[in-house]
Amino acid sequence: MLHDGPAPQLLTKRSLVTVSHAIERSALTTAEDGPLVVIALFQRMPYFLREQERYRRITAGAAVTVVGLVGQTPPELPPGGYAVALAETEELAQEWSVVALTPRFGASLVARDQRAVTVAGTLEEGRLFSGHWGFRRDEALHEVIRLRALLGDRLPPAALTAIDQVLRRVLDLPATPGESRAEAALRLMAERVDRAHHGGPERAAVVEEGASGLVDEATLHRWTGRDGVTAAGTLPVALIGVRVGEPAGAPERFGRRSAAREAQAVIAALTAPLRPVDRAVRLAPDEYLLVLPSLSRQEALAVASQVHTSVAGLARSYPFVSFAVHTAVTVTDRRPLPVADVRHAVDWAAREGVPVATVAREAVASAVP
Numbered sequence: 001m002l003h004d005g006p007a008p009q010l011l012t013k014r015s016l017v018t019v020s021h022a023i024e025r026s027a028l029t030t031a032e033d034g035p036l037v038v039i040a041l042f043q044r045m046p047y048f049l050r051e052q053e054r055y056r057r058i059t060a061g062a063a064v065t066v067v068g069l070v071g072q073t074p075p076e077l078p079p080g081g082y083a084v085a086l087a088e089t090e091e092l093a094q095e096w097s098v099v100a101l102t103p104r105f106g107a108s109l110v111a112r113d114q115r116a117v118t119v120a121g122t123l124e125e126g127r128l129f130s131g132h133w134g135f136r137r138d139e140a141l142h143e144v145i146r147l148r149a150l151l152g153d154r155l156p157p158a159a160l161t162a163i164d165q166v167l168r169r170v171l172d173l174p175a176t177p178g179e180s181r182a183e184a185a186l187r188l189m190a191e192r193v194d195r196a197h198h199g200g201p202e203r204a205a206v207v208e209e210g211a212s213g214l215v216d217e218a219t220l221h222r223w224t225g226r227d228g229v230t231a232a233g234t235l236p237v238a239l240i241g242v243r244v245g246e247p248a249g250a251p252e253r254f255g256r257r258s259a260a261r262e263a264q265a266v267i268a269a270l271t272a273p274l275r276p277v278d279r280a281v282r283l284a285p286d287e288y289l290l291v292l293p294s295l296s297r298q299e300a301l302a303v304a305s306q307v308h309t310s311v312a313g314l315a316r317s318y319p320f321v322s323f324a325v326h327t328a329v330t331v332t333d334r335r336p337l338p339v340a341d342v343r344h345a346v347d348w349a350a351r352e353g354v355p356v357a358t359v360a361r362e363a364v365a366s367a368v369p
Contacts, residue, residue, distance in 0.1 A: 007132070008112075008130045008132055009131065009132060010114070010128055010129075011128070011129050011131060011133075012118060012125065012126060012129075013124055013126070013127040013128075013129065014125040014126075016096065016109060016111055016129060016133075019098075019109050019190065022186070023098045023099075023107040023108070023133075024051070024054055024055075024058065024100075026105070027061075027100040028054070028057055028058055030061070031104075031105070033103060033105050034103075035063035035165065035169065036101070036166070037065075037099075037100075037163055038058055038059075038065045038066070038098075038099065038100050038101075039068075039099045039147045039148075040055070040097065040098045041067075041086070041092060041095050041096060041147075042067065042069050042074075042096070043069070043070055043093070043094075043095075043096055043113070043233075044069065044231035047229065048067065048069055049075075050229050052074075052075065055067060055081070059077050059078045059079075059081035060078055062080060063162050063165070064080055064159055065080060066081075066082050066147075066159065066163075067081065067083050068083075068084040069083070069084075069086060070087075070088060071086070071087075071088060082159045085154075092150060095110065095111070095113070096109070096113065096131075097109060097110045097111070097143065097147065099140050099147065100140065101140040102170070103166075103170050103173045104173065105137060106137030106138065106139065106140025106141060106170075107133075107134070107135045107136075108133065108139050108140040109133040110131050110132060111130065111132075111133075112130050112131055113129055115234070115235055116235075116293070116294045117277050117293045119277055121223075122224070122225055123223060123230070123235060123237070123293060124225050124229070126293075134183055135179065135182060136175070136179045137176065144163065148160070148164075148167075213267065213268070213274065213280060214271070214280050214282050215281050217283070219279075220289075220291065224337055225335065225336075226336055230336075231335060232333055232334050232335040235333065236294060236296075236331055237291060237294075237331070237333070238290075238293075238297075238299070239291060239292075239331075239338070239339065239342045239359075240289070240290040240300060240304050240327055240328070240329050240342075241329075241342040241343055241345060241346040242288040242290065242304075242307060242326075242327050243287050243327075243346050244266050244286055244288070244323055244324070244325055245286060245323060245324030265314050265317065266314065267288075270290065270307055270310070272310055273306045273307065277292075277293055277294075278292045278293070279291045287343070287346065289343075290303070296331065300330075301329055301356065301368065304327045304329050305356070308355060308356070311323050311325045324350075325355070326350040326355060326356075327349065327355070327357070328342050328345030328356075329356065329357070329368075330345075330360075345359045356368045
């Protein structure tokens with residue numbers, strides 16, 4: 001649990017990456033204030049692998065470095081580095097923490113995954129955490145003590161001895177005056193960087209949707225992290241595959257202009273339930289995929305039902321036209337997203353005449369009970 005220190009804030013992953021790198025840079029900086037202890041919880045292996053070389057260098061200069069990951073042990077660290085495997089079910093599995101502490105310096109980031117997102121350039125950048133960060137020695141001291149207690153039975157005696165030696169040195173010395181002034185300046189710079197970023201790539205990504213509300217597959221791949229670092233087991237994402245049967249002979253009966261209007265009306269009906277954080281892509285002339293982060297299974301099924309209702313309602317505007325709609329729904333934390341499984345499930349639903357199918361983790365489609 002987060003301690004009774006600074007009030008938790010809602011923070012995006014993008015902003016936390018900036019703070020995390022600042023703390024790591026401070027740990028790499030040579031200073032006459034040792035010994036240094038660093039503790040970092042990375043959640044998942046892909047996130048650590050991106051920073052692996054940096055932590056090798058941190059370990060080389062620290063008295064003790066501890067790295068924790070969910071379900072896996074990090075690759076071997078140099079002497080003085082210790083790896084801890086976290087269980088999926090423990091609270092630390094949802095925590096992203098980076099703490100650096102010396103007798104004269106301290107910096108800490110402690111954040112808990114909210115399994116939710118805000119609008120950003122990618123799903124990863126928009127992930128939301130509740131927590132706090134700061135560059136105050138006594139806050140870092142508190143966090144090292146807390147993490148030592150939670151991880152202690154999984155660390156060897158040599159690691160505990162090294163941590164305790166640093167803690168004793170820290171407790172023997174008062175905190176450096178003026179920490180609050182330096183931290184205030186750092187917060188101002190971090191806030192300005194964050195605001196500047198809000199006017200850049202994220203906004204461009206939203207504009208990329210275009211007037212139809214659809215993105216292309218390349219944009220979807222970038223947004224979902226196919227071109228960057230992402231990890232399974234973190235953010236749940238609902239996928240809704242939709243197939244809309246076009247009316248037979250519509251172009252001949254209504255003309256090309258009318259057919260284009262119908263296609264636009266179908267897209268409008270499909271995208272009507274989407275929130276600003278959601279995306280929709282056209283995979284084929286009659287097939288679409290809706291990507292909705294942080295929805296439960298019941299919420300995703302409700303969206304699928306809304307899609308059916310909205311498309312069925314088009315018959316009021318286009319008399320004598322009956323659109324056949326089949327959907328497949330899954331909520332997953334797998335990465336990459338199981339788009340192929342959803343498309344297979346839509347095929348099955350259309351073939352079997354099932355309005356709404358669900359996709360099990362084993363990629364078996366079934367009708368909604």
